[in-house]
Amino acid sequence: MISERWSYVLMLVSIPIIWKLISLASGLQAFILPSPELVFVTLFEQWRTFLYHTGITLAGAMTGYAISNAFAIAVAILFVYVPSTQNFLMPWFVVMKNIPFVTIAPILVITLGQTPLPKVIIVFLVTFFPLLANVAAGLRAADKGLLDRLTVLDASKWQTFWKVRWPAAIPYYMAAHEVAFTGSIVSAVVAEFFFSRSGLGYLIVTAMDSYRADILYSVTLIAGILGVGNYLIVVWLRKRVLRWQADSLSASG
């Protein structure tokens, strides 16, 4: 059987070939379906531009994502240790979670203007809830017998948290991160669709206006590389951090 590593290589080789075949067979024009070599040339020639806009998008996404992580972990801890806070905050969260973020984006942009702030807020709104739900579930998933054992040993709340609850939450946290990180890139790009002057989302909007399909494809490739890169980092982390685990959890959120 073919190993996973070689399957990846095979896929990387196949994509441009299939792409080229489709563009030849369909006879579509370059402004609708650019050939792979045209996209690679565009990426190569304008790499500074792409790098700049990718940096803008990543900066916004990562700022929002970092804030989101900090808040999600803090609120999850609050929920587990002061359960009444959950009852109080849940209605707010349910509403915030269920308003589609694409409808909030324009509102934030007209309110806050051309600052990175709307982007950061949208990334936060999109990534906060899956992280919160998973980390809280992970903290609660701590073995009851183990918690009793620590109680009987007169452990402090601090000791119980670091020795039992937090380790129990890590697999859940990593599963949530795998999903939420991609979400942070997606939401940052979408936020940039509205009135922004930089970022991958801005590139997409201008490319649409000028029929530059090669740029659209380039941006897609870049976004794909970011997503896959994160996935590979998560896989690597999981192997390192969760080496004690019999089988790893699959993503949820």
Next chain:
Amino acid sequence: MSGISIRSLHKSFGKVEALRDINLEIDQGEFIALIGPSGCGKTTLLRTCLGLERPTKGTVLLGGQDAVAARKAKDLGIVFQKPALVPSRTSLSNVQITLDITGVKDHLDPNNLLEEFGLGSFKNHYPHQLSGGMQQRVNLAAAMVHNPHYLMMDEPFGALDEMTREMMCEWVGDVLLRQPKTVILVTHSIDEAVMLADRIVILAPRPGKIDTIVPVDLPRPRRRSLKTTTEFSNYVMDVRRQLYAVEEARGAA
């Protein structure tokens, strides 16, 4: 003195009466087995002795103090049916946690203890790499490493197969001969109770109350071969008769 004194103990959960008027004096170093049909409150009784449940009425005193004081004195060790181990820590580290939490100075050496428990070559294994019997031995090591006066076990061998169970019984008996403790064991197995206990306390259900107490006057160390003797069988038969009587009394009521 580190005996256990249970005086007119009542415990209710809402309207459900779990324990009624339990009176039991356990001597220092004595091994008590609690046995009875399901719903007789044996686990509740054990948890009340550990201070994990509060008595509705009456008192439980461990060496003259309440359970919380015994907890603060780091004087309790517990083993449940499901091994309460941190999955991300090795055997040695799981035993070490007890010392990290209790900060007890006069403790046993975790390395020696694991070797003594036949886990010398499994010190650096993670729980999922160990068999059920091995996990329970790690658990016992973790429950004894801080040298507590009291050891409480809730069906510690319930999940093990018959042969492993017999070996664990023999082995726990040996360990306790070397390091005497006041022990309460909750069990479903009559064999196990006769094999280990100084006195077997038979509980009747709904509400849980003490039905009979059977002293077991067999010499120690008790070996598996004891099970083939008439003396042993007589004890088992006696306890079984009492248990049937308890069940029948309930059926008649």
